[in-house]
Amino acid sequence: MSQAYDHHAIEAKWQKYWQAHQVFAVNPDTTKPKFYILDMFPYPSGAGLHVGHPKGYIATDVYSRYKRMQGFNVLHPMGWDAFGLPAEQYAIETGTHPRDTTRRNIENFRRQFQSLGMDYDWSREIDTTDPRYVKWTQWIFSKLYECGLAYLAEVPVNWCPALGTVLANEEVQDGKSERGGFPVVRVPMRQWMLRITAYADRLIDDLDLVDWPAPIKKMQRDWVGRSEGASISFEIADHPQHSLEVFTTRPDTVFGATYLVLAPEHSAISTITTAAQHNEVMQYIEEVSRRSDRVRLAEGGEKTGVFTGAFALHPVTNVRLPIWIADYVLATYGTGAIMAVPAHDTRDWDFATKFALPIIEVVAGGDISAGAYVGAGTSINSDFLNGKPTPQAKTHVIEWLEQKGKGKGSVSYKLRDWLFSRQRYWGEPLPVLHLDDGTTKLVPESDLPVLLPELDDFKPTGEFEPPLARAREWVEVTDPETKHKAVRDANTMPQWAGSCWYYLRFCDPKQTEQAWSPEAEQYWMPVDLYVGGAEHAVLHLLYSRFWHKVLYDLGLVHTPEPFKKLLNPGMILGYSYRYYDNNLSDDPHASVTTYPATDVCLDAETSVHRESREELKARWVCAQDVHWKDKDTPCHPTYEGLVLEEVIEKMSKSRGNVVNPDDVIAEYGTDAMRLYEMFMGPLEKGAPWSSDSIPGVHRFLQRAYRLIMGEQEGHSSLSHLIGSTGTSTQARLTAETVRAVTQDIEEMGFNTAISKLMVFVRDITREGPLPRNSAETFVLLLAPFAPHLAEELWACLGHASSLVHEPWPTYDPACLTPSDMTIPLQVNGKLRSKILVPAESSKDDILRLARADEKLLEWLQGQTPRKVIYVENKLVNFVL
RNA sequence: GCGAGAGUGGCGGAACUGGCAGACGCGCGAGAUUUAGGAUCUCGUGGGUAACCGUGGGGGUUCAAGUCCCCCCUCUCGCACCA
Numbered sequence: 035m036s037q038a039y040d041h042h043a044i045e046a047k048w049q050k051y052w053q054a055h056q057v058f059a060v061n062p063d064t065t066k067p068k069f070y071i072l073d074m075f076p077y078p079s080g081a082g083l084h085v086g087h088p089k090g091y092i093a094t095d096v097y098s099r100y101k102r103m104q105g106f107n108v109l110h111p112m113g114w115d116a117f118g119l120p121a122e123q124y125a126i127e128t129g130t131h132p133r134d135t136t137r138r139n140i141e142n143f144r145r146q147f148q149s150l151g152m153d154y155d156w157s158r159e160i161d162t163t164d165p166r167y168v169k170w171t172q173w174i175f176s177k178l179y180e181c182g183l184a185y186l187a188e189v190p191v192n193w194c195p196a197l198g199t200v201l202a203n204e205e206v207q208d209g210k211s212e213r214g215g216f217p218v219v220r221v222p223m224r225q226w227m228l229r230i231t232a233y234a235d236r237l238i239d240d241l242d243l244v245d246w247p248a249p250i251k252k253m254q255r256d257w258v259g260r261s262e263g264a265s266i267s268f269e270i271a272d273h274p275q276h277s278l279e280v281f282t283t284r285p286d287t288v289f290g291a292t293y294l295v296l297a298p299e300h301s302a303i304s305t306i307t308t309a310a311q312h313n314e315v316m317q318y319i320e321e322v323s324r325r326s327d328r329v330r331l332a333e334g335g336e337k338t339g340v341f342t343g344a345f346a347l348h349p350v351t352n353v354r355l356p357i358w359i360a361d362y363v364l365a366t367y368g369t370g371a372i373m374a375v376p377a378h379d380t381r382d383w384d385f386a387t388k389f390a391l392p393i394i395e396v397v398a399g400g401d402i403s404a405g406a407y408v409g410a411g412t413s414i415n416s417d418f419l420n421g422k423p424t425p426q427a428k429t430h431v432i433e434w435l436e437q438k439g440k441g442k443g444s445v446s447y448k449l450r451d452w453l454f455s456r457q458r459y460w461g462e463p464l465p466v467l468h469l470d471d472g473t474t475k476l477v478p479e480s481d482l483p484v485l486l487p488e489l490d491d492f493k494p495t496g497e498f499e500p501p502l503a504r505a506r507e508w509v510e511v512t513d514p515e516t517k518h519k520a521v522r523d524a525n526t527m528p529q530w531a532g533s534c535w536y537y538l539r540f541c542d543p544k545q546t547e548q549a550w551s552p553e554a555e556q557y558w559m560p561v562d563l564y565v566g567g568a569e570h571a572v573l574h575l576l577y578s579r580f581w582h583k584v585l586y587d588l589g590l591v592h593t594p595e596p597f598k599k600l601l602n603p604g605m606i607l608g609y610s611y612r613y614y615d616n617n618l619s620d621d622p623h624a625s626v627t628t629y630p631a632t633d634v635c636l637d638a639e640t641s642v643h644r645e646s647r648e649e650l651k652a653r654w655v656c657a658q659d660v661h662w663k664d665k666d667t668p669c670h671p672t673y674e675g676l677v678l679e680e681v682i683e684k685m686s687k688s689r690g691n692v693v694n695p696d697d698v699i700a701e702y703g704t705d706a707m708r709l710y711e712m713f714m715g716p717l718e719k720g721a722p723w724s725s726d727s728i729p730g731v732h733r734f735l736q737r738a739y740r741l742i743m744g745e746q747e748g749h750s751s752l753s754h755l756i757g758s759t760g761t762s763t764q765a766r767l768t769a770e771t772v773r774a775v776t777q778d779i780e781e782m783g784f785n786t787a788i789s790k791l792m793v794f795v796r797d798i799t800r801e802g803p804l805p806r807n808s809a810e811t812f813v814l815l816l817a818p819f820a821p822h823l824a825e826e827l828w829a830c831l832g833h834a835s836s837l838v839h840e841p842w843p844t845y846d847p848a849c850l851t852p853s854d855m856t857i858p859l860q861v862n863g864k865l866r867s868k869i870l871v872p873a874e875s876s877k878d879d880i881l882r883l884a885r886a887d888e889k890l891l892e893w894l895q896g897q898t899p900r901k902v903i904y905v906e907n908k909l910v911n912f913v914l
Numbered sequence: 915g916c917g918a919g920a921g922u923g924g925c926g927g928a929a930c931u932g933g934c935a936g937a938c939g940c941g942c943g944a945g946a947u948u949u950a951g952g953a954u955c956u957c958g959u960g961g962g963u964a965a966c967c968g969u970g971g972g973g974g975u976u977c978a979a980g981u982c983c984c985c986c987c988u989c990u991c992g993c994a995c996c997a
Binding site: 248249252253256257259261263280281282283284295337361362363364366367368371372373374375379380381382384446447448568571572701713714715716719720721722724726727728729730731732733734736737740777785786788789790791792793796856857858859860862863864865868900901902903905908909911912913 | 917918919920925926927928930933934937938939940941952953954976977978990991992993995996997
């Protein structure tokens, strides 16, 4: 007996059909209502897609197919964020040009997407490395430059010698590079910066305009980190021409300031440090610069610092306050200097306690001997502020400082300007010329794009010189205007650049005269639904909002925000199997001792042996290779008796827990794979992949196939279908399924929508043969989830063309009313009986029937209920 | 440490404003039909012999609590000296 539902044949057939008939091509008719649904486009990595990736893509595919059937003109595009380090790393190792690697990877990704049956309009495909795209990325940079939002600055950067490049703060974790885990040191360097801080307030305020998950909004607000306070100027004893600016959010505590602290990088240090303290200070600064963040972290916040020998004068009392240097003050926040109020700031309290500095209480309400009191209260020991509650004290002291010219109200942000240069090859060159006189100018728009020079060797130079600098004839040019010698900027843009505006290019991807036409932008923007991982909660989403706002100010886009609604699909995780060994250097010839996870514990961030404290390294066994001693005991395949630890974590090659969608599709088909990923649970929730559950959804598809095609094998016979709408029960189930599935899709509740389709297939033929109307309705409801099977069934039902543009089914609400209903009867809130009553029963009818119910009477035992609660058409509760 | 979210059968998960806890699926059990298939169908499946007990634990509000209030525990994810 052959399998009736041949997913291979059906899926191949319809994917071919869709492509041949261009059914997903965007409709140029701009009078129709539009819906722009966007996936965060992927970086086409060499590993290809694993089953964790498609979850969000499948969800948008379901939703966009649904919207299309609802009559919307849907824009659902896909493209490639194709610049990036891995292709360059691969080029360094193998000499393969990143362009070739990228092209190959893109082809593989496109093939995988197509095999998933995605409804993308491939004619709108974008590749950020395409010169036709790079041109406009550079053009937008030019706009930023012209607006004064791009500037060169000497800033301390994260230099990673192993990668030969500078990394953004976000790419450094615990003092190591996020990619590769190489050590990172801080070095000053001349860099392009983008003035995102100029938009700080709007990046916070305009969050009110978008429908995003609350946690993401909060993360963005915190990242921008606006805080209001005052900057106060302190004169320095014996240096009348110098003063120190500090920023504080608690100017009301100014009378509690007992010392000042400068960040180790503060520029005033060399001026004010006394001869006696000079050596100690220099030594401290040197020490701090060598200390990685990781070491700081391990110290658990223990304060360190050194006295400069200098004193500042309190702006009100003129008391001499010692000036210290400590690394708990950050150079990059506020003014890099603080007034320390140990009584009311935890960090200052710790520091003052350690170095025996005075602590003066100036806000009542806490116990200063036990720790800092950081709450609000009434000012004390504070001269003209005494008796004032904190908010008034703040306002008052700011007024006083402003009058005396010793300070002013001010706002500080955690957000810093965006470091925009990378010393890499595989990125967009910055369209800038450096002239002899030290000035810079843009490459004229007519000369864009500035393309990458061809290189034979992609290795970083290892010096503070980008790989592009090696291409001498590319770097050395003549300024087309002045005919003077000039050099090209040899930096490239960070990977974020391309993804900052791709959603605009999708509106008009083939445009050659401009980045996008105003008409296309006007029609398609904003993105109605944007779906992608929460890992981009701050960086990508903040950067692209920033660019968008600049473009908005220039009148190039018509909405202040690019993404109306945002959704973060949860990650699909994998089971991986872990043990440890002591081969820290990965030496293949070393003699290695292995340990099970039970022997290992964590010391700060490092894995160490529970007893010997020897440092160990985690190792993983590929899931397929695990030897199962019994069903709960995974063991190492070769090291006898080594029990592995089962961990659920993000899928990655290094963990050996990757499931390839190609394999799943080959076995169960795309429709089953899509259905499984949507059925796993709520979209936003992460869950481990479990291949065991796929046969379940595959069975459902087979049942659906047989339901429509009939039980007969070999040939399709639809003779079992009846023409009418069937029994009232069948009509109701059909209407109810339309209602429920529609509502669930609207709410992105795909798992429950699928369960309702399952109920339909199970129950629709209980009372009689399948009515044609129910069959067609069901096929249309199934279409967004299992589009290939649905198309096949639709065709078999006698339709000549694809169902992609069929109207979404509707229902007659009158059909929903059942002829009777079950009313649960409770006694004291506990379910005791149920009665079946006609649907149109009144309250009195129901109560009368309830009181007559035999089971209930037993429970009442002749007592008269003290109270009877009736919930309309829901339940009756007798309270004794 | 701070912030956010989540704890429901053997498992993934349902349950709109408080109103029949466990939809649907996996797994498991029984049967039917079969006899080389990862097949199909039907029935059953929270625990307990029962009364009863059951949504992380403990209190509370209510006729009625997974849902509301208070306290506590655990897990996951962000942030981490931001003055």
